Amino acid sequence: MPWCTRSEIREVSNEAQKIHDDIRHGQLLIHAHAHDGHTTVAVGTYLGRxxxxxxxxxEDHLRQVADTFDSPAGAxxxxxxxxxxxxxxxxxxxxDTERAAAQTRTPLALTAAKPEPARPETQTVPAYLANxxxxxxxxxTFLDAHGAWEKWRTFSDDTTHAIHESQTLRIERVHEAHPRETAWTVAAYETPVSDRMWHLTATGTTPAPVLQTLLHHLADGDRWDTAIGSPITDKTVTAATxxxxxAGWQHTVDGRWLRWTNASQDAGVQFDAFAAQxxxxxxATWTVWAGPSINQPTWAACAxxxxxxxLLADLAEELAHGTGTRPARAAQDRHTKESVSSLPAAPIQGPSTRPRH
Known part of the structure; x- marks a missing residue:
């Protein structure tokens, strides 16, 4: 930038740094990139209503916003x-500059050898109580086994995006999310540039068997549908539950909410008729949960x-009949731990309100 004054250079660099920080902190979602023969170009959307x-x-200190658009589809x-x-x-x-900066933020690994901790005894528990x-x-593991999906990391490495080769089904994994906040978002689109058709979120404490069921369903391309949905009916609710x-789970109706809960009342599925209309x-129209109550769940998935x-029926099947493992003592003491947990109480996180691309 030899033609710029000192203040202009500072202004350009500050703007480039802001763009970099927005990407790094997940405020600017990059949809696609390319190389125009001279430098990198990209298109993205700032998150928010x-x-x-x-x-x-x-790139780097020369990155700038060259144009703006009213919608992700237009961009x-x-x-x-x-x-x-x-x-x-x-x-x-x-x-190279961004990689070097990321490396400087990585703490040095401890070189001292440490004895391996003894493996705790585990026991088999219902899937909704599993680790x-x-x-x-x-x-x-899912991406390694299914070549139709491609993995992308954000600049800050705190989020991974997995995109199906059709570009109509996408997974977002936030690595350092608060345990009670959204760590997974699955979104389906009718076409690569259309509005979002449906989406499902899960918190960071969701048991492994439940997530494996979700990923297994997404791997079966003949079973997930990205077509425009029809109004939900009693038949749809019956099929999903x-x-x-x-399995004999208790079915109750509380105003606009239909609920199915297990005998111990520490796991269930809720359907919100108001949200469905x-x-x-x-x-959230659907909430799958486990914990002390639906208002203070240990984990939750919202759709x-x-x-x-x-897909909902697969998750319900896993809740009703699936099993997993967890440390034996943790399974025995789970109610005590949940009552004295240092995690602040938080409302259930509904489906993501991010832009549809």
Missing amino acids: NGKSVYLHG LLAFEKVHRAEMRPGPAPLT ADDHDALLD KPLTD NPNSPL SVYTPAN
């Missing part, structure tokens, strides 16, 4: 028109109105 979509040009169409041949989904790989295990390892009914509402009934 009124988030704008932007066309980015340049993607314009980007694809210019960069169709070079266009790739997700953010671009880290530059969460390593969610990142679950996602990596049949495994719970067959208002598809644009941020409220929007058009979430496929067969």
Whole structure:
């Protein structure tokens, strides 16, 4: 930038740093990137109800917003028109400068050898009481086994995006989410540039067997549907909850809420009839949960109105009949630990209200 004054150089660099920080902290979601022959270009959307979509040009301290759009669909169409041949989904790989900066933030690994801790005894428990295990390892195993999915990391490495080759089904995994906040978001689209059709979220404490059931369903391309949903009916609700009914779970009606709970009242599924009749509402139509109560769950998964009934039925089947493992003492003391947990009480996180791309 030899033609710029000192203050102009500072202004350009500050703007580039802000863009970098927005990407790193997950405030700016990058949909696709390309190389125009000289530098990296990208298209993304700022998260939030009124988030704008932007066309980015340049790398490191020269990155800048070159254009803005009213919607993600418009931004993607314009980007694809210019960069169709070079266009790739997700953010671009880290530059040398960004990689070096990330490495400086990584604490030095401890070199002292430590004895391996004794493995605690485990016992088999219902799936909804099982350990969460390593969610990142679950996602990596899923991606390694299914070549139709491609993995993308954000600049800050605190979020992973997994995108199906059709680009109509996407997974977002937030690695350092608060245990009671959304750590997983699955979203389906009718086309790569259409509005979101349905979505499902899960908290960071969701048991491994439940997540494995979800991922297994997503791996079966003949079973998930990204077509425009139809109004939900009694038949849809019956199909989604049949495994719970067959297992004898208690069915109650409380105003607009239909609930199915197990005998010990520490796991269940809730259907919100009001949310089902208002598809644009941020409220969750379906909530799958376990813990002291639905208002203070140990973990929860929330789904929007058009979430496929067969996916919900798979999760219900896992709740009713699935099993997993957890340390024996933790299983025995779970009620005591939950009552004195240092985690602050928080409302159930409904489906993501982020922009639909």
